[in-house]
Amino acid sequence: MEFRKKPFAFLFCFLSAGIVIGYGTRWPITGVLGAYAFFIILSLALSYRYPRVSFLFLAVSFVVLGMLLFQAHGPMPRKARRNDLRPYYYRTAAVQGVIVSHVQKRKFLRSDKYVFILDVWRVKQDGVWRERREKVLASAFGPRDLFYGDVIETSGKLYPPFNFFKDTFSYKDHLARKGIHTLLSVKAKAPVVILARRKGGRVMQAAMWVKERCKDVFVRYLTANESAIAQAILLGDRYLVPKELKALFVSTGTMHILVISGMHIGVMAFLILFLFQALSIKRSVRIILTILSLSFYALLTGAQPPVLRATLMACVFLCGMLLERQEDHVNSLALAGVVLLLVNPWNLLDAGFQLSFMSVLSILCFYPSTYRLARRVLRLKVLPRWADFFLQSLIVSIVVWISIAGIIAYYFRLVTPVTVIANVLLVPLLAPMMISCAGLVISGITVPVIAPAFAALTKITFNTMVAIVLWLSKVPFGSMRLPVFSLWQVIGYSVAGILFFVLIGRLAKRLT
């Protein structure tokens, strides 16, 4: 890899290595800091006389920086955790705090359950208020009127997260990566007093308001499950999609349709850009407005790692358009990765982050040569547009499937060969689905007269998608469960996969 052209790829590789070392080993923070200072000074001192040696030390300094970052975001030392909520575990306590996330309204048996993140300020027990600062994941049962930015006082039981599926997925670790170490359960009978409203960030508050309006439109014009799918695809809220339906998407390897990722952001960016273009807005203003709209959309969808990755990449691409400079896609991807790791190094261990980056990287690096080779081997010189589109979709689908199969096998214990066909059929459906959904939202809010027409279109596209997924889930050997797939097996598979694609690249070069 040419690091001169891809400085962020260089940074990303060494930073990630440092984070992995930091995860696997324990070093004293002073030692890590000292090592970082030593290597960076050495690299600067040798930069004129020995540039190659200087580069080597710079690389090592980035590895140490990764370790330092990981330590800074890792679990707090015992002394520093004096002010947390652990002394109150398994006991009922009154808490005061502000809601810092979207309030999810879920169904729980016959009642409602509201799930949100509460930034706790104070805890009261035995009649005494004590200052305690920690983010907790709160579940409040019964009918509630809660919104992002509300300052509330309530009482409930505090306890640590449980580890449900120990061997495959740790719920405790998943929450810890988001900085949550405590759960709060508020019974239906317990009062939730709203002390103040609108105390959150203004932009986030606006995003949450738009989200609520969109939800209202979906609930008004679509059936329960269609509305749940619309909320997953457009707003990033998957929790309403029934478990069995989600299982169908997982078993056919098409869960990425229900999770906002690069494709969704791409369609959204194209839509926004196209609309601004049609409104005859000046080019530079149009691009800046699109960047702002995409950032707002990322906030609205919860700013999960795949959304942030795609938004950052789209913004870099749009900045390149603005400055009329050709950007390097791999470098943009690495920049997005570096930003996400700087924000939270635990992102590197997140399945969504790994799948998102691996799939985009494989498309950027392995797809062009595989496509060239396929055309050469199949002796296809001139192809009709539709056939070329089909071939391209098939090759992208195969390349991505091979690249992420190891990660999927590790996290989900699944091998899904049916994914290759599923993606060819479903990915082209995503754009119509998102366009009809966006049309429904806009018309539902502004011109309700035409909203039923968009609702009918949304209904057709969604049900077609579910029918295809249902049909593919019944394909024999389309999805197979694996008993175990260790980390070493993933590494072995990845090395074999890279060698395979390198071979394909060489073969394509020789033949074309």
Next chain:
Amino acid sequence: MIVLTRKERLVLVVLSVSIAAGSLARYLFRSFPASQKIFNVANDYHEHLRLDVNRASVDDLKAIPYLGEQLARRIIAYRQQKGHIQGLNELSTIKGVGTFKWQIIKKHLMVRP
């Protein structure tokens, strides 16, 4: 006379075609209820996932929520004893199938003639 750019015309065409297609679909859904049933898979996908109790294996039955291995084996044993299960009602006589499990079984199993 209003002069539109190519992009503006395209947006208007896409918009009008979407509304026309949606309106047509809505008309069809209203006039022919059967067509609405075709595009209702997202809501009644359960119907398509039902297992035939006369062909299901122990592993298939175990995949149904709240149905353990023991009960799955009992259902298979009952099927082997009877030869062919005629209706789902028969399963309510099996030991371990209470009201709650009966509701689950009804949702996930079927008897194909």
